[in-house]
Amino acid sequence: MSETEVIESLPSDLQGKVRNWLKYDKVEETRNEILQLCLKGDITELHKRLDTMIAFGTAGLRGRMEAGFNRMNALTVKQASQGLAKYIKKQFPENLTVVVGHDHRHNSRLFGKVTVDTFLQLGFKVFHLNHENEKSLVHTPLVPFTVNATGASVGIMITASHNPKMDNGYKVYYTNGCQIIPPHDKLIAESIIHNLEPFSSPQTGTIIDCKEKMTKKYIDAIGSTLIDGAVNKKTNEPWFVYTPMHGVGFEIFESISKQLLSLEEGKDYLVVEEQKYPDADFPTVSFPNPEEKGALDLAVEYGRKNDTVDLIIANDPDADRFSVAVRDNDQNTTTAWRQLTGNEIGFLFAYYEWERYKHSPIDEPLAMLNSTVSSQMIKRMAEIEGFHYEDTLTGFKWLGNRALELEQEGYYTPFAYEEAIGYMFSSVVHDKDGISAAIVFLQAYSKWRASGQTVLDILATASLKYGHFKEFNGYYIVPDLAITKQVFDAIRSIESPYPKKLGSSFEIIKFRDLTNGYQSDTPDHIPELASDPSSQMITCEMLLVEQPTSRVRFTIRGSGTEPKLKVYIEARTNTEPNSIALAKFTWDVLRQEWFKPELTGLLTPFQ
Structure with missing residues (x-):
């Protein structure tokens, strides 16, 4: 059966999509993958692969490596690169420079080459972190570091971070060395849609091998700061x-x-x-x-x-x-x-940075940050010790950009973190960096050990001074994505303008809804953080009715990348066992009063 006959044997609503795929895709493996699905008559899978484009967002692209417009492959990387390059060319017509790096995942080298070739076609100067030999690999933080070091307009890292082995990703950094934030994500996505057909123009740009030079600069930056x-x-x-x-x-x-x-x-x-x-x-x-x-x-x-x-x-x-x-x-x-939990490590870093700051000649006021789903322990520390603290929306795109803004306002902002084991040291990059974190932690650990203290001693002493903060985080599996909105809408309907209680055990003293744009304790009820009607996120602060000095803060949100409803709970009481018990109790009450899995269809991971 010829290729034309294969296509014509499909339902009419698939024929054009398959024809476009075979026209655009130049990689034999993924072309054959689609052809085999056609020959098998797997109409359902073809619709999954071809009906929609893989979504480009603030995290760039990430997904399973398979053939199809809704998957990670050489063609979708090519299309993303074309749209991104066109957008950056409009933003920075006098600075056509890009940094490209990749890790070791399956197809990372191929996706990196496709990205480089695309930017070369549009006349960019490409600072390539992997070009000198086929085995050259880089860690993600070297890309934003190189963006800053070279003054590039944009950086791309090919990686799926800690995702399963069948995934890969395309991570984008803006000219300030931070991950992209709105409106750039939507504007880049629009540019991609307008540049789907692969370019065939000659490469007029230049390529610069820079791994060795940039690695030395990166090491020097860590050494000096x-x-x-x-x-x-x-x-x-x-x-x-x-x-x-x-x-x-x-x-x-x-x-x-x-x-x-x-x-x-x-x-x-x-x-x-x-x-x-x-x-x-x-x-x-x-x-x-x-x-x-x-x-x-x-x-x-x-x-x-x-x-x-x-x-x-x-x-x-x-x-x-x-x-x-x-x-x-x-x-x-x-x-x-x-x-240790991500929050415990985050506090230890904050404590170490506070100790460094107190004994340093730095004149600027100190500021530290974490994301809104992370622990409030450094907030409490900031209140007692007298330094500036802020929380941001989830993701280092927000932490990095806000740290830059605070630095421009005159603050010394050495550190920020997120509970998902991400730690940022601003003197090196404005993004999470596991290598900088390792080097700092080894020094802190060695210093504390020399003084006769363990990290568990530090955490115990801090709990006595700042309070016993204990978390109970988890998630529900959402079998139908429509359920997430239904659950959140049901919560909002309990009482106007927001629920004042959670069951009979808790009084809600602060309510923030970043979907509808409402915060109970601001003068105009406008949230301090940016709202997003397309996502679901509510944060509550509560006191325990029978013991008002015991506090709980929790955030619930729909995941943007997985079929999950995520729950982040943190309790603060006068003892560690009480905090652990209160955090778990809050989970149980939320399950009974708000999530009601037996009615809503939400599933816990063990179901």
Whole structure:
């Protein structure tokens, strides 16, 4: 059967879509993938792949690598690059410069090449971070760093971060080195739609190999701004374990830790050999994210087998996230390890930066930030210690841009974080950076250890001073995306203008709805954070009726990338056990009063 006959055998509403795919796609593998679906008569799958475009948003593109307009592949990367390049050319006609980097995932090199070739066709100067050889890989933070270092108009990193192995992504940074925010995302998406047919023009731009130079500048930036001095090694045996989680982190971590902290693999630290080098199949973990249950099991085994080791640090595959586990001596066993939460790590960084600031000659007022779904502990710390604190919408696109604004207003803003193990050190990049985080944490840990304190001691002391903050985060699976809006609308309908109670146990003292644009405690009831009618997000602060000094803050939101309704709960009471219990109790009351899964159809992950 000829290609024409195959197409004509399909329903009429698919014929034009298949014809366009086969006309535009130049990669034999993905062309054949669509043809095979046609020959099988898999009409449902063809509609899934071809009816809509993969969505471009503030996170760029991310999705499963398959053939089709709604998937990650060379053609959709080409179309995204064409639209982005055209948009940037209009924005910065006198500065046609772009930074491109990629990690080790399947097809990352191909997608990187497609991106570079597209920008070259439009006359851009391309600062290429992977060009010198086929095995050259970079970690994500090097792209925004290079955007700032070169004065480029835009940067693109090909990575799916910590997503499963079948995914890939296309992450965009604006000329300020931050991830894009509205309205750029929508304007770029419109530009993509107007530039779907692949260009055939000659390449008139230039390409510059810059990995070596930019890596040196990156290391110098960390050395000049984040290094306080040599770490206290204490022994001549390994005292921590590092894992890059089958990603790109080891190469850059080894270089920086050796050059700036005089740390040597084998002597000062151990690397999880099974996860040491880039492997796009992530064979030892079910999900390549240090947050996920079981992801650090191999690293913990290394710790258990080495009595001198009391710390584990980890990066995710593209090394922009960072996680920590410590030996827990309170458990009266040498094999007990405790993985810190993203909020606990965030507080430890904030505490360390506050201590540095107090003993520094810096004149500018201090400011620190985290996202609205993260802990309020550094807010409480800021209130007591007297520095400036703000929260932002979720995502480093907001944290990075707001940090820049505060710096322009005269603040010293060294640090920001999000509970999903993302940590930003503004002197290097205005985005999360797992390598900078690792270098800072090793110094902080060494300093505290030298003074006879563990990180658990620091957290315990802080809880006595600032309060016991404990979280209970989770999510519901949404089998039908329409359910999310139905659940949120039902909550809003409980009482006007907002619910004043949650069951009989809680009094709501602050209510913020970033979908409808309402906040109960502002003079005009306009939220302090930007509203978005296209997404669902509500934040409440409550007191426990029977014990008004006990407080709870929670945020519920619909995920923009997954079929989930996410729930972030944090309780503050006078003791740690009470806070843990109150956070869990809040989850149960929310389930009973607002989410009602037996009626709404929401599912918990174990169902």
